[in-house]
Amino acid sequence: TYRGTMIRTNKNQNAKKRNYLEGVKEHRVKESTMVFGIRAVIEAIAAGKDFDRILLRRDMSSAIARELIDALKGKEIAIQRVPREKLDRMTEKNHQGVIAFLSQISYQKIEDIVPFVFEQGKVPFFVILDGVTDVRNFGAIARTCECAGVDAIIIPTQGAASINADAIKTSAGALHNIAVCRTENLTNCINFLAESGIKIVAATEKATKNYTQCSMKEPIAIVMGAEDVGINSERLKLCEEQVRIPMSGKIASLNVSVSAGILIYEVLRQRENF
Secondary structure, eight states: OHHHHHHHHHHHHHHHHHHHHHHHHHHHHHHHTEEESHHHHHHHHHTTOOEEEEEEETTOOSHHHHHHHHHHTTOOOEEEEEOHHHHHHHOSSOOTTEEEEEOSSOOBOHHHHHHHHHHTTOOOEEEEEESOOOHHHHHHHHHHHHHHTOSEEEEESSSSOOOSHHHHHHTTTGGGSSEEEEESOHHHHHHHHHHTTOEEEEEOTTOOEEGGGSOOSSSEEEEEEBTTTBSOHHHHHHOSEEEEOOOOSSSOOOOHHHHHHHHHHHHHHHHHTO
């Protein structure tokens, strides 16, 4: 019994050591993508750095803090107000109430992408992700988009997956090879696309039309929503067509990355006739 207890204790110690080392590694990876301190973040913004998100202490009110807020106005950067304790857990350095996470990709503007695609003589093909926050789902969708020749992925500034190391890894590097457009107002973006001659098609289980019955040969943007709540109801109304993927099993829905893959390759099937 004593020997068995010792073996279990050693196993527990080894497990704790592994967890500690993994925690140290994760901490180092995070710190390598962070910018600390108010002045440092202001300068990074002025230098045109792309940020994944910025965490601000909830009760920031100093003059220099107001300068940072002013610098962030008009920038399509996800901002979260958090308690000081959360910032303290992320780093032991003097963060001054702000931690900014550098993006691993450069974001593009959809207003630049649309005319560029038309000028190239291509039939535009976009994928809009409304509320898809899981990084692995996002990475998997990005991989499919890149393989299928999608021109750009469009995401909202708030309520989207972080494009971090997990997303990059899951995408198999595709996120370095496809345009990602981040927009402060997804509703305005959809309206802009529609006005530009892009057909907006929503994937929703509420639809009655089978996705194969929808013409996808013209310029198109497919909208995918979060698995739990789907596409925002107001944005759903803006879509020209709503389609569903038929289900015959007991489970009512597919993983969003699988659903996206089905619709993305339906576009290719119709356009290339394969």
